[in-house]
Amino acid sequence: MSRSDLEEVLKIERRSFRKPWSAGQFESELGNMVSRSFTLSIEEDGSQTLAAYMIFWVVHGEAHILNIAVRPEYRRRGMAAELLKAALDYMRGNMVFEVFLEVRRSNAAARGLYAKFGFKEAYERKDYYGDEDAIVMTLEL
Numbered sequence: 305m306s307r308s309d310l311e312e313v314l315k316i317e318r319r320s321f322r323k324p325w326s327a328g329q330f331e332s333e334l335g336n337m338v339s340r341s342f343t344l345s346i347e348e349d350g351s352q353t354l355a356a357y358m359i360f361w362v363v364h365g366e367a368h369i370l371n372i373a374v375r376p377e378y379r380r381r382g383m384a385a386e387l388l389k390a391a392l393d394y395m396r397g398n399m400v401f402e403v404f405l406e407v408r409r410s411n412a413a414a415r416g417l418y419a420k421f422g423f424k425e426a427y428e429r430k431d432y433y434g435d436e437d438a439i440v441m442t443l444e445l
Contacts, residue, residue, distance in 0.1 A: 305341035305357055307334060312354040313343070320373040323433065330359075333370075338363050342390055344383050358387040360395075360403075367395050369405035372414075384417055392421065396445050403445065406438035415439065 305313065310330055317324040333339040344356040356374040360367050369391070374383045395403060406429060407414045415425070423441040432438030 305330075305334065305343050305359070307331070309343055309354055309357070313357050316354070316357065316373045316375050317371075319376050322435070325371070333359055336361075339370075340391070340394065342387055342394075344387055346378070356383040356387055358384075358391055360391055362395065362398060362400055365399055365401045367391075367400045367403040369403060384414075385420070388417065388421055392443075392445070401445055403443040405441055406432055407441060408433060409437045409439055415441070418443075 310327060313330060314324075314327055317330075333341060338361045339359060340362060341357065341359045343354055343358075345352045346355045347353075353375075355378045356372070358369070358372045360369045372384050372387060374381075392403070403423075404426070405418070405423070407418065409428070418441050421443065423443045426440045426442045429438040429440060
């Protein structure tokens with residue numbers, strides 16, 4: 305992800321989450337030394353469209369997935385899985401041994417995706433999102 309992607313990333317973010325990140329939060333991640341971000345673009349009608357993105361941190365053998373989002377009209381096409389696979393491959397190549405993330409209790413689709421990759425539900429964080437609990441999921445690499 306680069307600064308030039310932010311306008312499209314923000315559009316996806318706003319359409320994907322009840323409490324979307326601000327432009328400043330994304331800009332902060334781009335300058336954060338432990339933050340990594342991937343985007344996925346597709347070619348459509350002869351031009352590239354940013355369809356999905358992912359942000360995660362890597363710190364001393366551990367990774368924390370912060371955000372994965374897919375443009376609503378491109379969901380259910382395997383894009384989130386493609387990003388997650390690429391990120392896990394990156395993590396394995398960079399000596400990450402454990403990955404964790406938070407997901408809304410009500411987000412069955414995301415929980416199912418993570419489970420397919422071997423993530424286990426570890427515990428919950430009450431009111432993590434302010435209006436809902438989070439399930440913390442972990443994966444040992």
